[in-house]
Amino acid sequence: MLAHRWQNRLLLVASYIFYGWWDWRFLFLLALSTGMDFSLGLMIERFQKNSHKKKCLVFSMILNLTFLGIFKYFNFFAENLHSLFSTFGINLPIPLLHFMLPVGISFYTFQSMSYIIDVYRGHLKPSRKLEDFALFVSFFPQLVAGPINRATDLLPRVQNPRTVTWDGVGQGCTLIFWGLFKKIYIADNCAKLVTEAFHNPSLHSGASLLVTVYAFAFQIYCDFSGYSDVARGLAKMMGFELMINFNLPYFSLNPTEFWRRWHISLSTWLKDYLYIGLGGNRKGVFKTYRNLFITMFLGGIWHGAAWNYVIWGSYQGLLLIVHRLTQPWLAKIHTPNKISLWSWTALRWVVTFHLICLGWLFFRCHSLSQIQIFLQNIFCNFSPDSETRLWASKLFSYIFVLLAVQFYQLAKNDLAFYPRLPRLIRIAFVSLALYLLTAYGATSETFIYFQF
Amino acid sequence: MKKFIQKKLLPLILFSILTLIGMEIWARLDDWIRCDAPLLSEYSEEKMLIVHDSLGVRGKPNGRFEKWSLNSLGFRGPEIKAEKSPHVLRIATMGASETFGIYESVNKEWPRQLAENLKIEFPNQSIEVVNTALPGMTLESALKFYRNRIAFLRPDIVLFYVNVLPFLDWPKALKTKDVSIVTKITSVNKKSRFSFGKPRLITKLNQALHTRGPKKLVDQYEANKVMRRYLGFNRHGQNPELDSSQMKQFKALLHDFIDTLHSDGITLILSEHAHALSVWKGDTHPKGWLNLWQYYPAISEAGLKGSYPQLNSLFREIGAQSGCEVVHQENLLQAPDSNFAADGIHFTDKGATLVAENFLKVLRPILMQR
Numbered sequence: 001m002l003a004h005r006w007q008n009r010l011l012l013v014a015s016y017i018f019y020g021w022w023d024w025r026f027l028f029l030l031a032l033s034t035g036m037d038f039s040l041g042l043m044i045e046r047f048q049k050n051s052h053k054k055k056c057l058v059f060s061m062i063l064n065l066t067f068l069g070i071f072k073y074f075n076f077f078a079e080n081l082h083s084l085f086s087t088f089g090i091n092l093p094i095p096l097l098h099f100m101l102p103v104g105i106s107f108y109t110f111q112s113m114s115y116i117i118d119v120y121r122g123h124l125k126p127s128r129k130l131e132d133f134a135l136f137v138s139f140f141p142q143l144v145a146g147p148i149n150r151a152t153d154l155l156p157r158v159q160n161p162r163t164v165t166w167d168g169v170g171q172g173c174t175l176i177f178w179g180l181f182k183k184i185y186i187a188d189n190c191a192k193l194v195t196e197a198f199h200n201p202s203l204h205s206g207a208s209l210l211v212t213v214y215a216f217a218f219q220i221y222c223d224f225s226g227y228s229d230v231a232r233g234l235a236k237m238m239g240f241e242l243m244i245n246f247n248l249p250y251f252s253l254n255p256t257e258f259w260r261r262w263h264i265s266l267s268t269w270l271k272d273y274l275y276i277g278l279g280g281n282r283k284g285v286f287k288t289y290r291n292l293f294i295t296m297f298l299g300g301i302w303h304g305a306a307w308n309y310v311i312w313g314s315y316q317g318l319l320l321i322v323h324r325l326t327q328p329w330l331a332k333i334h335t336p337n338k339i340s341l342w343s344w345t346a347l348r349w350v351v352t353f354h355l356i357c358l359g360w361l362f363f364r365c366h367s368l369s370q371i372q373i374f375l376q377n378i379f380c381n382f383s384p385d386s387e388t389r390l391w392a393s394k395l396f397s398y399i400f401v402l403l404a405v406q407f408y409q410l411a412k413n414d415l416a417f418y419p420r421l422p423r424l425i426r427i428a429f430v431s432l433a434l435y436l437l438t439a440y441g442a443t444s445e446t447f448i449y450f451q452f
Numbered sequence: 453m454k455k456f457i458q459k460k461l462l463p464l465i466l467f468s469i470l471t472l473i474g475m476e477i478w479a480r481l482d483d484w485i486r487c488d489a490p491l492l493s494e495y496s497e498e499k500m501l502i503v504h505d506s507l508g509v510r511g512k513p514n515g516r517f518e519k520w521s522l523n524s525l526g527f528r529g530p531e532i533k534a535e536k537s538p539h540v541l542r543i544a545t546m547g548a549s550e551t552f553g554i555y556e557s558v559n560k561e562w563p564r565q566l567a568e569n570l571k572i573e574f575p576n577q578s579i580e581v582v583n584t585a586l587p588g589m590t591l592e593s594a595l596k597f598y599r600n601r602i603a604f605l606r607p608d609i610v611l612f613y614v615n616v617l618p619f620l621d622w623p624k625a626l627k628t629k630d631v632s633i634v635t636k637i638t639s640v641n642k643k644s645r646f647s648f649g650k651p652r653l654i655t656k657l658n659q660a661l662h663t664r665g666p667k668k669l670v671d672q673y674e675a676n677k678v679m680r681r682y683l684g685f686n687r688h689g690q691n692p693e694l695d696s697s698q699m700k701q702f703k704a705l706l707h708d709f710i711d712t713l714h715s716d717g718i719t720l721i722l723s724e725h726a727h728a729l730s731v732w733k734g735d736t737h738p739k740g741w742l743n744l745w746q747y748y749p750a751i752s753e754a755g756l757k758g759s760y761p762q763l764n765s766l767f768r769e770i771g772a773q774s775g776c777e778v779v780h781q782e783n784l785l786q787a788p789d790s791n792f793a794a795d796g797i798h799f800t801d802k803g804a805t806l807v808a809e810n811f812l813k814v815l816r817p818i819l820m821q822r
């Protein structure tokens with residue numbers, strides 16, 4: 001086994017090769033962002049005056065957000081500004097930037113920002129070794145699609161010697177296998193249904209469209225959580241522990257709970273660095289709602305520069321506000337016996353799941369007219385037909401293993417379900433998942449979250 | 453080391469073996485659930501895709517075998533409603549394995565590609581393309597099949613791509629017995645020594661390799677398989693040329709078919725049979741000859757090459773007489789070194805694209821008039 005220092009160096013080189021494989025030119029951007037934040041972290045510690053520390057923090061935020069703004073949002077704002085002026089007959093010659101979005105920029109920028117903020121807040125000592133910090137930013141399993149790890153969690157694991165154990169390797173393999181299953185079997189197969197329906201939604205009945213909205217809910221979940229599992233598994237095999245990014249989100253009973261279970265690394269990031277930074281719930285009711293809305297709105301825009309993400313983020317913000325508003329009233333609902341408790345729980349689950357699905361519709365649609373067709377067909381032309389039955393049965397065949405596993409996880413209140421299974425069930429589970437992957441795994445689609 | 457073998461390696465090997473057995477069990481359960489396949493014996497595509505009832509042969513509703521799947525009406529392609537909506541223009545494609553789709557990837561058979569092209573070219577029209585083809589359908593069986601299985605769909609247009617090979621082979625059988633629809637998807641399968649059939653997992657892995665494996669590896673695997681088949685094949689030396697009685701029978705059948713469809717108010721479009729035989733020299737395309745001889749063992753190379761032009765010219769002649777459009781595509785696949793035909797007469801994805809485009813050329817003016 002290599003010495004700890006050499007392990008880090010090897011991982012750093014591997015991470016840079018991994019990122020450069022996609023487009024080597026963006027390595028400079030990654031290195032520049034890393035170098036700047038590393039230096040600013042050290043400067044924050046060195047300065048005695050708070051005002052100087054703050055200047056470093058602000059400079060880092062401006063720098064990181066400028067990179068993000070140029071690569072991710074410039075064209076969106078330029079195009080919209082251009083069309084806004086065009087409506088008044090003014091031709092505003094704004095040049096567009098013709099380069100690709102660097103993959104994973106939103107993830108590593110946020111990770112880097114969390115480091116600087118934590119150093120500024122005094123939660124973390126800055127890294128004194130550039131290679132440690134560079135590895136923290138570019139650690140390849142989580143570089144392109146998260147989880148967005150906190151410096152307070154990941155940096156010490158980079159800095160301190162790690163132990164690689166057979167158990168860790170085994171657990172890592174299990175996570176990778178489960179992640180690949182979710183991605184290749186569930187997400188990519190659901191993607192086929194979704195693509196067909198979203199290609200021309202007016203050709204399908206409302207019931208069929210509803211099935212494909214469910215399919216998209218599972219596609220995006222399995223696509224993203226599958227990647228997170230693979231990332232966590234890879235890290236685990238090397239002795240790292242990345243944070244859990246998803247915790248049975250579709251079992252949530254209200255939107256607030258959903259955001260505690262969905263993309264946890266981003267939602268906690270937004271809560272800790274944005275919502276609390278804005279004042280959280282300490283400055284009165286109105287400002288709490290305002291902060292919630294701003295946080296979710298910006299969370300929506302974090303996903304991409306497009307109107308559907310703006311709508312989706314705003315919708316999520318409104319959902320959280322409405323839930324907060326109705327919470328006192330909901331808490332008063334009395335469930336005297338088990339049946340009424342179960343019914344009430346089931347109702348809350350159904351409503352929450354459908355509200356989340358409505359959000360996914362906004363997320364997936366590329367135009368308002370497409371959203372309109374979906375909603376119109378679902379509410380005014382529901383009529384299930386043979387296509388609905390076929391799609392529903394296909395969807396069920398894609399997700400039944402996931403559902404079984406997640407019900408088990410929920411019942412046992414334990415995400416690491418696999419080692420606790422009886423040996424025979426374990427073999428049955430692995431052979432079923434391997435069989436489904438072999439026989440029905442779809443040809444791979446790009447991970448949805450790579451574009452963010 | 454001993455500890456490692458005992459504690460880690462042996463359990464891993466045991467686990468892998470049990471997992472493989474588990475996968476085989478799941479494969480069988482899956483075939484049983486999805487295709488109603490027997491759990492413990494061999495099953496064939498004919499059992500899974502074809503139904504024989506009082507009206508003859510038809511596709512099995514929701515039948516599924518390997519990559520082929522039929523809808524609830526027993527036709528290949530997406531689900532359709534039997535009853536046609538008034539604003540829908542329904543196009544039925546009739547034919548044999550070339551139209552049903554054998555070598556093409558799923559949804560790349562020419563009727564499906566045509567449907568996609570129509571969707572793009574006529575986005576405001578509701579056009580349904582129903583692929584009613586069944587492997588082995590002949591001109592003789594086509595009329596009966598139309599009456600019993602297609603007429604109720606009330607198609608507005610029928611695209612007819614008929615297989616002419618049965619006229620060259622098994623002529624006696626055609627005259628005496630209605631064996632017109634014979635499934636010909638089968639590859640040569642040797643009987644397994646095991647009573648419960650060969651491991652299904654191998655078939656599934658094979659399919660996975662074909663659909664998702666690295667292309668070079670897949671091609672090499674295919675070439676080896678074909679050569680093995682070729683070397684073990686018993687070829688017949690007959691050379692039946694088309695005689696006048698066969699030509700007469702062919703004409704009569706085609707006239708009957710055209711008249712019936714016209715009397716139902718259907719626009720019929722005929723098609724020449726495309727092939728890539730003339731670019732073959734000797735055994736330079738062993739895979740192609742092998743596949744053809746597998747189904748039509750009495751046909752010689754010369755007989756095959758000579759008869760296609762004869763039958764295609766009959767199509768043109770009769771089409772002109774009865775006012776049917778004829779899609780000219782006899783030479784469509786014959787570009788040297790092209791990759792359009794998988795075995796001389798069946799299409800690859802690229803070949804099917806050409807055929808779909810050719811049909812679209814003839815359909816375009818008809819649809820624009822409507």
